[in-house]
Amino acid sequence: MALERRPIGVFDSGIGGLTVVREILRELPNEEVLFFGDTARLPYGPKSKETVLLFSMQNTSFLLSRNVRCVVVACNTASSVAIPALRAECDVPVIGVIEPGAAAAAEATKSGSIGVIGTRGTVASGAYENALRAIDRSIRVTAAACPLLVPLAEEGWVDRQVTRDVIREYLGPLLAKPVDTIILGCTHFPVLKDAIRAVAGPEVALVDNAAATTAALRSILSPAAGCGGDSPVHHFVVSDVPHRFQEEAELFLGRPIGEVERISPEQVEEYYRSQ
């Protein structure tokens, strides 16, 4: 009997989710990944819960149409508002980045005082607070929306004074508490990890969700259900014309990617409507 090849489906508003894909490729090297980046409609961070939920349902419909064996929501904003709805709609497992990240932070903290940085949407949702308090009600959480860090990461301004100045401005309330652990609650932020560390100092633990999410993913994958085998072929799809995607993807992924497929935003909506 031929091994059924069903990829792990991953979506993000754009390219930040590739930091999660990088971890999956490293930790689960036999698995095949199908990544969808909604680059025509990015970013999700400043948009409303309703709109992010709609886009997330559409993106998931597209992944399901390609017969993925599970759906990884590699976007904090989408994870913070869409996971319950996606789980209700899907007959494959759905994993977000919030719960694994919160669990890793609860593990890392000694003082019980945890900071969360993310987009406006993620912070407004209170998703990390809820996930952390579900683990341990005594944990104290300080959250700060850091919308400028996304374009700074996309500009590639990872080692500039101005980037550290912006981070200092945003981290002020967290460092004043003080917190001993900070969750990098946006998939773009690992790109700025050195700058964040320079501001936060060496004693503060920085939790990057990618590793924790990949560990959660590993635990739900049934090896018998099929995988990419020895030489998995990963596939990257975006909703905007991918002329800059390839170059930016290498910053996040740290390796070259093959040919990028494009489906237009109209087609993404169509998958959802025709479902």
Place this chain on the structure above:
Amino acid sequence: MALERRPIGVFDSGIGGLTVVREILRELPNEEVLFFGDTARLPYGPKSKETVLLFSMQNTSFLLSRNVRCVVVACNTASSVAIPALRAECDVPVIGVIEPGAAAAAEATKSGSIGVIGTRGTVASGAYENALRAIDRSIRVTAAACPLLVPLAEEGWVDRQVTRDVIREYLGPLLAKPVDTIILGCTHFPVLKDAIRAVAGPEVALVDNAAATTAALRSILSPAAGCGGDSPVHHFVVSDVPHRFQEEAELFLGRPIGEVERISPEQVEEYYRSQ
């Protein structure tokens, strides 16, 4: 015979275009404005020509469905790629912000050396260079993409050192030429005018397209074709849930706005498909 009330249609990717609306309300106080901000899919600046063109056609279809008497593309990125296609499709006049802005800059320069700052999409299009050279082939143009200025304006960080530092980084190549005139080639940038002036110095003329675009609009409006009359009612429509739109709109518009209508991104596409 009753006066036919047909509004001036204005669209932008988000809220920046309200700097143009502000000028229209001031200069053409009897006209009624219907503004559409595509807040669910903003920003257009980093997206491809093809995607920005598609969204612009959809937005225009929506405005036409509301019987506007003309279409003002109050977005530099959309103006830089979509004007010819929109003019071919529309039976009402279409005005962008590029041509009026270029004409105002050609008028303002003494040295013939003009700078343009805008989004990646606007700068990549070469639209300002083309418009300026069509006016005077001897004009020299230096353009710089300034993607971080959009989120800085949206954060309201108009009077911070970090904003001036980012502007200094971006304006470096323009001030080295030097240029004697800078076109603020993004509708967000007038919000940062003081910070840009602080970096550029008092001798450099800053051209804000809103006034020039409104003058161009005035010249094509036929008063007989109908207007809002003495007490025009302006109407604001957005594609995302408008919970932050109202507060941000006041920063750009400098006055309170009435109730904001929402049409979903799916509805925007529907207007175009059913046209």
